[in-house]
Amino acid sequence: MTGFVDWLQESTAGLLTLAAVSIAVLLVLIIRVKLEPFIALIVVGLLTALAAGVPVGTLVGSAQGASDSLLESGFGGVLGHIAAIIGLGTLLGAVLEKSGGAQVLTSALLRAFGEKRAPLAMGVSGLIFGVPVFFDIGIFVLAPLVYVAAKQGGRSILLYCLPLLAGLSVTHAFLPPHPGPVAAAGLLGVDLGWVILMGAIACLPAWFLGGVLFSSWIGKRIDVPVPEEMLAASRQEGPGAAKDAPSLRLVALIIAVPLVLILLGTFGSILLAEGSRFSGVATFVGTPAVALTITVLLAFWLLGTRRGMTAKDLAELSSVALRPVAMILLVVGAGAFFGTVLAETGIGDAVANSLDSAGLPVILAAYVISCGMRIAQGSATVAIVTTTGIIAPTVTQLGYSQPQLALLVVAIAAGSIIASHVNDGGFWIVSRYFGISVQDTFKTWTVLETILSVVAFTVAALLMVFVS
Numbered sequence: 001m002t003g004f005v006d007w008l009q010e011s012t013a014g015l016l017t018l019a020a021v022s023i024a025v026l027l028v029l030i031i032r033v034k035l036e037p038f039i040a041l042i043v044v045g046l047l048t049a050l051a052a053g054v055p056v057g058t059l060v061g062s063a064q065g066a067s068d069s070l071l072e073s074g075f076g077g078v079l080g081h082i083a084a085i086i087g088l089g090t091l092l093g094a095v096l097e098k099s100g101g102a103q104v105l106t107s108a109l110l111r112a113f114g115e116k117r118a119p120l121a122m123g124v125s126g127l128i129f130g131v132p133v134f135f136d137i138g139i140f141v142l143a144p145l146v147y148v149a150a151k152q153g154g155r156s157i158l159l160y161c162l163p164l165l166a167g168l169s170v171t172h173a174f175l176p177p178h179p180g181p182v183a184a185a186g187l188l189g190v191d192l193g194w195v196i197l198m199g200a201i202a203c204l205p206a207w208f209l210g211g212v213l214f215s216s217w218i219g220k221r222i223d224v225p226v227p228e229e230m231l232a233a234s235r236q237e238g239p240g241a242a243k244d245a246p247s248l249r250l251v252a253l254i255i256a257v258p259l260v261l262i263l264l265g266t267f268g269s270i271l272l273a274e275g276s277r278f279s280g281v282a283t284f285v286g287t288p289a290v291a292l293t294i295t296v297l298l299a300f301w302l303l304g305t306r307r308g309m310t311a312k313d314l315a316e317l318s319s320v321a322l323r324p325v326a327m328i329l330l331v332v333g334a335g336a337f338f339g340t341v342l343a344e345t346g347i348g349d350a351v352a353n354s355l356d357s358a359g360l361p362v363i364l365a366a367y368v369i370s371c372g373m374r375i376a377q378g379s380a381t382v383a384i385v386t387t388t389g390i391i392a393p394t395v396t397q398l399g400y401s402q403p404q405l406a407l408l409v410v411a412i413a414a415g416s417i418i419a420s421h422v423n424d425g426g427f428w429i430v431s432r433y434f435g436i437s438v439q440d441t442f443k444t445w446t447v448l449e450t451i452l453s454v455v456a457f458t459v460a461a462l463l464m465v466f467v468s
Helices: 002-010 012-031 037-051 056-060 070-099 101-113 115-129 135-153 158-174 179-188 192-219 228-237 248-271 277-286 288-307 311-322 325-345 347-358 362-377 380-395 402-415 425-433 438-466
Strands: none
Touching: 002 012, 012 037, 012 325, 012 347, 012 362, 012 380, 037 056, 037 070, 037 325, 037 380, 056 070, 070 101, 070 135, 070 179, 070 248, 070 288, 070 311, 070 325, 101 115, 101 135, 101 248, 115 135, 115 158, 115 192, 115 248, 135 158, 135 425, 158 179, 158 192, 158 402, 158 438, 179 192, 179 325, 179 380, 179 402, 192 248, 192 402, 192 438, 248 277, 248 288, 277 288, 288 311, 311 325, 325 347, 325 380, 347 380, 362 380, 362 402, 362 438, 380 402, 402 438, 425 438
């Protein structure tokens, strides 16, 4: 028995076996037992640490103090970096949605592109509005415009909804302030400015190939009529911009401010003289939490207070918007703890040595692991957090630059959206909200997500060859 324990805790083969068993147990708890992912991650992290011989005091601390324990430092370390960003990003999206900004943006694009190019307008709407809002919220807000545009065009709703879905999907997967890329960036220690830049470079070709070309091709071959009950509801709500809705210029400004400030902070520190006043200002306003705080305050004022919303209205809006964030943060924190355990036990080193021996690039390994986690349990956030935790110990040894780390984030995010199927809530939202049969949802949405995933990863992998 002692020999087996020594083999498990000290040999490369034993540590890899422990890693494989840990991931298998994690998937069983999430998929079969239906345990909440954040609880499953904590349970598996604790069991893995104990199996690897981590002392109890190191793992959970003592009655006198636990701040330096793996549990608290692993769980809390990443949350200190990302909690404010995710929370502020959620508030920004809520204000834009409540004010009617989404309808303003999409209505303007539909007018600008014309009826013949309405599908492209919907895709661009998804790209732009997808930056500040969650994927499902974007669907709920913009779907009425899809119904009306498809009815007026007299064509399959797939021609209109798939471009929109592609835009919402790629921004949610690859661009801050969405939870997935923010969590991965925090775990790998990469600046969000680089994640924005590399994420945009990878997601735009993916959106064009999947959301424009594939959507146009498949939409002409599968005719799905507009759900009449949804069309009736959208007429009651009114598909156009409300009379008191904000201007297009104001909506565009609010969406652009945080991205511009974060990019200014990232590249200002490179281009401006170190220690100069301008460099300090750029670093301060470009800090993601500061940039988003400035933007949320602007949105509260310009889209809220100036348009008749009271302080009580804004408080209620914030309270409702932030409720779903709690579970996201718990999953991210638990995933970070699991990753910390993998690093502390030496499993990360064993994985690194195995990848090096096999000649498998880390970016490919990260993508494959993320794909597997996504297909197995359905949640993109869980796939990103778990994958990042697995490879983070390996990456720390490789001396990757910030651009390379950002491309690794893109690869992990790409894997997290592949092959959406019945264990993914997004699959059912798309199917039911747009009146698509399960069989046709597989043929359209599942294939679309896979195209987005593969193209984005391909771009990231090619860039990794040239970026240093």
